[in-house]
Structures are given as C-alpha cells and as structure tokens.
Amino acid sequence: MKKRICILYTGGTIGMMPGEQGYAPKPGCFAGGLAAIPELTSPDMPDWELVEMDPLLDSSNITVHEWCAIGQAIADRYHQFDGFVVLHGTDTMAYTASALSFMLENLDKPVVLTGSQIPLCQLRSDGRDNLITSLLIAAEGVVNEVSLYFGGQLLRGNRAVKSSADGLQAFSSPNYPPLATAGVDIRYNKSAIGAPRVNGPLQLAKLENVPIGVLKVFPGIQFELFDSILTEKLQGIVLETFGAGNIPDYDGALLPLIQKAFAHGTILTVCSQCPQGAVHIGTYATSSGLKAAGAVSGLDMTTEAAVAKLYYLFSKGYDRDTIKHWMEQDLRGELTSAR
Missing domain, CATH: 3.40.50.40 (Rossmann fold)
Known part of the structure; x- marks a missing residue:
C-alpha cells in the first residue's frame, strides 16, 4: 500500500509568483504549479495531498502564532498521513524547524521542512528536487523526527542554520552530521538518526508569545x-x-x-x-x-x-x-x- 504524505504549504519562495511589487505568495496558485511537475504522479511517488495555509506568508513574517498553526495542522491530520512535508520560506525555516521539534511531543513520523531559493514557476527552480526528495524521505519513514531537507542534505531541524542567502545549498548543520545525503541514492546516516522519544500519543505543546x-x-x-x-x-x-x-x-x-x-x-x-x-x-x-x-x-x-x-x-x-x-x-x- 502506498504511503500517504501531507504537503503543508505555508508560503515562501517555492510557491511565489511575480507581481507588481516583486515575488509574493498567491493563494490558490500553488496547486497548479504542482500539477505541472510530472514526477509527482510517478508510480514511485507516494500519494500526497496539498493543504494550503491561510494566510500564505513570506517567512520573514512568521511568528509564534504561525508556528502554532502549523503544529495544529500536523496534529489534526496526524493519524490520516504517514508523514508530512512542510513548504516554508528559507529565511526563518530553521527557527520553525526548531520550534516544531519541541512542540510535537512524542513524534514518531517524519516531518520534513523544505522550500527553494528560486520559485517553482522559474525554469531553474531548485524547488522541484527539494520537494520530490522530501516526499520520498517522508514516505520512507526512516527519519521520524523534524528534519530539514535542502540542496541534497537532510539535516536535523533544530541543528540547522541558514548559511547562504543565494546559494542552492542554503543550509548547514555546523555541530551535527547530516541525517542523510541525496545523490544517485538517498543514503541515511543511521548513527546520526536518533530513536524517536515516544512515551505515548502525539501531543501538541502550543507556544505562548513570551517576551x-x-x-x-x-x-x-x-x-x-x-x-x-x-x-x-x-x-x-x-x-x-x-x-x-x-x-x-x-x-x-x-x-x-x-x-x-x-x-x-x-x-x-x-x-x-x-x-x-x-x-x-x-x-x-x-x-x-x-x-x-x-x-x-x-x-x-x-x-x-x-x-x-x-x-x-x-x-x-x-x-x-x-x-x-x-x-x-x-x-x-x-x-x-x-x-
């Protein structure tokens, strides 16, 4: 039976469209962008469903409120899907990955954050590979924690930092090795992948906007x-x-x-x-x-x-x-x- 993956689209560069004031997320348009990627309907891909958050945001505008909304969206669908891919802007992706790692108590399914440096609507977008590989990683179920995939590397979410403003390998993990690398094959670093710290069912610990x-x-x-x-x-x-x-x-x-x-x-x-x-x-x-x-x-x-x-x-x-x-x-x- 095929795995079922939920794609949560929060905004960010990957789904942005050109406008009068520059690139910005446009509600209702991202599904069309996904439909234009033939690989997403390949028999080797998991079944997936798109959930578009409202409002869509440039990640510079992400706050504690949005972290809670993303966490709630995962918790509400936790038993319906085998894993989750969260599409997010790169500027604050490492903050969101860190926050979700703490909020999702007893997590034992993959939650993979990804995005792109070039919008999906552009010819050279890095978003296609980031999305396709993130879906495959989420479906394989080897890394059952909050992670961040970008530019061929799967990093622990709360160890990642954005290290390049315009490079396609935008993130690094200075003090912890990658959980996986994606080349011809996806190679998992079993020694770096932790066992899920599960003591019961998933619990969402919502965050307060503490000063x-x-x-x-x-x-x-x-x-x-x-x-x-x-x-x-x-x-x-x-x-x-x-x-x-x-x-x-x-x-x-x-x-x-x-x-x-x-x-x-x-x-x-x-x-x-x-x-x-x-x-x-x-x-x-x-x-x-x-x-x-x-x-x-x-x-x-x-x-x-x-x-x-x-x-x-x-x-x-x-x-x-x-x-x-x-x-x-x-x-x-x-x-x-x-x-």
Missing part, C-alpha cells in the same frame, strides 16, 4: 543602551558571545545589567557567535562573570534552537530553576550534553 530577546555582543558595544529593555517583562535572553562564551566588560558595564536581569528572573542563555563549537562558561576569565551571575550555557545549540527552546519551556509553565535546568539538557537532539 524573549537576542543580544549579540560586538567590539565597542555600549551596554548601557540596553538597560531600558532589561525589565521584569523580559523573560528570556539569548546572548551571542565571542568564542566559547567570552564577553567584553568595558568599565564594568555588563555585569550589573546581567545581575539586574537575573534579579528580575530573566533566563540568560549563552550561545556562541561561532558556527562550530560549544560554549563553556567559566573556562576563560572573560566569561566567569556570566557564570557567577547565573547564566545558562547553550553548549553547542544554535541561536534558532535556543530561542525556540525558551519559548517551549516557558510555555510549559515551568518555574525559572526548572527552565534553567532543561536549557542545558538534550530534549530533541538539539545539543550535545556536557560530559
């Missing part, structure tokens, strides 16, 4: 400019530091801000600006203040995964100490646990 910020340090940063945003309303901060967690502290300006945030109950998670490697707070003197102020190490998490994980843990209603604990623990393969 979270991302702050990237740079040479000459004037920390006092950020004092006004560090109020009790800000519940989480992802701090992108130098190297393994190092920060400048000109005239002692940063640590008082961190201590103020800590006093307000804000969870400060430290990630590295370096694509590869992990944060080790306290290894160097320039990071010892973060450790003393109660900051949490993001280890080798991407900023995308750290942001999504904060949304998830706060939305679960955990207290601050519990959130700090789980931020440093591996929940969905998003980080390499400290030894």
Whole structure:
C-alpha cells in the first residue's frame, strides 16, 4: 500500500509568483504549479495531498502564532498521513524547524521542512528536487523526527542554520552530521538518526508569545543602551558571545545589567557567535562573570534552537530553576550534553 504524505504549504519562495511589487505568495496558485511537475504522479511517488495555509506568508513574517498553526495542522491530520512535508520560506525555516521539534511531543513520523531559493514557476527552480526528495524521505519513514531537507542534505531541524542567502545549498548543520545525503541514492546516516522519544500519543505543546530577546555582543558595544529593555517583562535572553562564551566588560558595564536581569528572573542563555563549537562558561576569565551571575550555557545549540527552546519551556509553565535546568539538557537532539 502506498504511503500517504501531507504537503503543508505555508508560503515562501517555492510557491511565489511575480507581481507588481516583486515575488509574493498567491493563494490558490500553488496547486497548479504542482500539477505541472510530472514526477509527482510517478508510480514511485507516494500519494500526497496539498493543504494550503491561510494566510500564505513570506517567512520573514512568521511568528509564534504561525508556528502554532502549523503544529495544529500536523496534529489534526496526524493519524490520516504517514508523514508530512512542510513548504516554508528559507529565511526563518530553521527557527520553525526548531520550534516544531519541541512542540510535537512524542513524534514518531517524519516531518520534513523544505522550500527553494528560486520559485517553482522559474525554469531553474531548485524547488522541484527539494520537494520530490522530501516526499520520498517522508514516505520512507526512516527519519521520524523534524528534519530539514535542502540542496541534497537532510539535516536535523533544530541543528540547522541558514548559511547562504543565494546559494542552492542554503543550509548547514555546523555541530551535527547530516541525517542523510541525496545523490544517485538517498543514503541515511543511521548513527546520526536518533530513536524517536515516544512515551505515548502525539501531543501538541502550543507556544505562548513570551517576551524573549537576542543580544549579540560586538567590539565597542555600549551596554548601557540596553538597560531600558532589561525589565521584569523580559523573560528570556539569548546572548551571542565571542568564542566559547567570552564577553567584553568595558568599565564594568555588563555585569550589573546581567545581575539586574537575573534579579528580575530573566533566563540568560549563552550561545556562541561561532558556527562550530560549544560554549563553556567559566573556562576563560572573560566569561566567569556570566557564570557567577547565573547564566545558562547553550553548549553547542544554535541561536534558532535556543530561542525556540525558551519559548517551549516557558510555555510549559515551568518555574525559572526548572527552565534553567532543561536549557542545558538534550530534549530533541538539539545539543550535545556536557560530559
């Protein structure tokens, strides 16, 4: 019996059409684009059904609300399909993949995010291969987690980052190997594919729009400019530091801000600006203040995964100490646990 795959079209470049103000998603047009791809009706393809989200969005406009809508669309159809392919714009695809990895608790079916750098309506579109291969991967059922397929590589969703604005291999996974590579054959990396963490039926953990910020340090940063945003309303901060967690502290300006945030109950998670490697707070003197102020190490998490994980843990209603604990623990393969 053929596998049944649900294609969720959320918007993004893959389905965009030219208009007066440039390329934009156009409701009701994408089905026609799929009908023009003869490979999708091949006997070797799974049966598939298209679900078009409303509204269709450029991924720059994706918010927590859309993450919840995508998660709900999967949960509502979970028992009707063997897998899911989510078509999404590339700009925030890694954020959505990370969010879905946490939201879809007890997931034991493939959820593959993909899209394209060139619209499907264009002659050289990379969307055809990305879509066809994603459908095959979803139907094979080898990778039963949230993943991201693009340019010949299947990556763990919460390990992926967008690394090229215009290259056809737009995503990379700096701290975790690909789950599969697609050449003449689709070759799965069995050692990288985790066993599904299933303790019951699928549960959708919807996210709340918790006040979270991302702050990237740079040479000459004037920390006092950020004092006004560090109020009790800000519940989480992802701090992108130098190297393994190092920060400048000109005239002692940063640590008082961190201590103020800590006093307000804000969870400060430290990630590295370096694509590869992990944060080790306290290894160097320039990071010892973060450790003393109660900051949490993001280890080798991407900023995308750290942001999504904060949304998830706060939305679960955990207290601050519990959130700090789980931020440093591996929940969905998003980080390499400290030894």
